[in-house]
Amino acid sequence: KQEVTQIPAALSVPEGENLVLNCSFTDSAIYNLQWFRQDPGKGLTSLLLIQSSQREQTSGRLNASLDKSSGRSTLYIAASQPGDSATYLCAVSRYGGSQGNLIFGKGTKLSVKP
């Protein structure tokens, strides 16, 4: 059974710091991995989607990497800002099982202090 883990559950950093969020998954047979952002009381916003054949994706100050063989992905945020404060979730799309299912991690709550 695919399990997705995000550690730490919460992270607090000062403004301007570069930071890395971690996502690990137990079954390397995935199609792709997505990173999402969730603001309090809101839905999820897709940040980056990495196909299984790719190693990384970049969007602005965000860079996501994928290492399927080790079951890990990282989300790198450069020069963090208070507006980056949110919960970040990763989700994997797996082969087989229930079609249509993404398996989500429980998220890392990020707080960027001014």
Next chain:
Amino acid sequence: NAGVTQTPKFQVLKTGQSMTLQCAQDMNHEYMSWYRQDPGMGLRLIHYSVGAGITDQGEVPNGYNVSRSTTEDFPLRLLSAAPSQTSVYFCASSYQGPPRGSPLHFGNGTRLTVT
């Protein structure tokens, strides 16, 4: 461009009542889905649809019904509400559903309390 619209935003039900959570998208997405989000449990898939007239069960379908008569709409029906269905419900859509995957677009959620 509205994206994914969910109504209502908040709802309180008594045990045994029924209701329908509405979801509409204006992006012409074939794939639509319903998730529930609970503290400590993360997001879990309830039902999904890969096109009009096609629906299937996800991880936690019991107590919920769906239908997909149009591409745009995907309502979720609670048949007889139970306190265990207290949760935040999210509708999501994408051009291509998992596993192939396109970015998933979420609505802002419906916070449901069953007393």
